[in-house]
Amino acid sequence: MSKIIILSPSSSGKTYFMNKNNFLFNGKKLVCNEFLSSHNNTYGDFRMGSTAALVPSGHEYYKSWDDIYKIGVKLFLNSDKYNDSVLIYNSSYHIKYLKENYPDVDLRVVLINEEKHREKFLDKWESINDTKKSLIDLIKSDSNLLRINGLASMWFLMEERKIYKRLTDKYNISIYDSFEKALNKK
Numbered sequence: 001m002s003k004i005i006i007l008s009p010s011s012s013g014k015t016y017f018m019n020k021n022n023f024l025f026n027g028k029k030l031v032c033n034e035f036l037s038s039h040n041n042t043y044g045d046f047r048m049g050s051t052a053a054l055v056p057s058g059h060e061y062y063k064s065w066d067d068i069y070k071i072g073v074k075l076f077l078n079s080d081k082y083n084d085s086v087l088i089y090n091s092s093y094h095i096k097y098l099k100e101n102y103p104d105v106d107l108r109v110v111l112i113n114e115e116k117h118r119e120k121f122l123d124k125w126e127s128i129n130d131t132k133k134s135l136i137d138l139i140k141s142d143s144n145l146l147r148i149n150g151l152a153s154m155w156f157l158m159e160e161r162k163i164y165k166r167l168t169d170k171y172n173i174s175i176y177d178s179f180e181k182a183l184n185k186k
Contacts (some may be wrong), residue, residue, distance in 0.1 A: 003077055004028075004086045005098060006182050009160040013122040014088055017179040023065060025183050031082060033089030037072030066093050075106055077102055086183065091097040092160060095167040108182045109168050111175045 008014055025032045036052040038087045043061055052063040069091055078099070098107055112120070168175050176182035 002104045002106045003082065004106045004108065004183075005073070005076075006086060006088045006108045006110055007092065007094065007164075008090055008112075008132065008179075009092070009117070009157060009164055010090050011117060011124055011157060012090070012110060012112050013120055014110075014179070018088065025086075025180070027084065029082075029085040030182065031072075031076060031085045031087050033057070033069055033072040033076070033087050033091075036075060036087070037068045037070075040075055041068050041071050043175070066091070071093060073102075074099070079103065079126050088179070092163045092167060095164075095171060095173070102162045107171075107173050108185070109173055109175045110177070110179050111163055111164055111168075112177055114158075114161065117157060118154065119160070121146065121154060 018032060023029065034050070039047075041050075041052055041063065043052075047063060048063070050065075050068065053065050053070060054060055055062040069089060072087065072089075073094070076082045076085070081098045095107070095109075098105055147186040165175070167173070174182075174185070176185070
């Protein structure tokens with residue numbers, strides 16, 4: 001039986017879904033790749049966590065989120081500890097990587113309704129305090145910094161949705177409109 005990985009765009013409600021279900025759904029443990037990768041991202045004896053993505057890109061400790069996520073994917077797919085688990089994270093970048101390097105993985109994509117996605121993004125944005133919003137305004141000209149900090153604009157989300165649609169067509173991956181439906185598929 002192949003292991004399941006579910007990918008979704010930013011602000012799709014992944015964290016809410018996992019927390020609401022206490023990281024367990026239909027007997028499957030829900031594993032957040034952001035946590036798994038960050039927790040196991042080490043350099044020598046030093047645990048880098050997600051901070052490796054915040055190190056300046058020319059520094060030897062720097063790792064992009066794309067590289068950090070690969071740490072969790074490798075651990076998840078190569079460890080029996082995760083046999084009854086599902087890895088969930090946000091990364092359209094990994095669709096090609098997963099299909100080419102792990103062809104037996106059961107890859108699924110959750111692409112929620114566009115209007116719901118817009119509402120989730122706006123709710124997330126409104127919950128950010130004014131100080132953070134001011135700092136975000138200062139770095140808006142650098143989209144890499146926004147992406148690193150897990151933030152995006154509405155334009156970015158709509159473009160990310162288009163990328164998911166294009167890649168799911170190219171690699172013949174099923175799209176589900178909720179995490180529940182993706183996990184109920186046999």
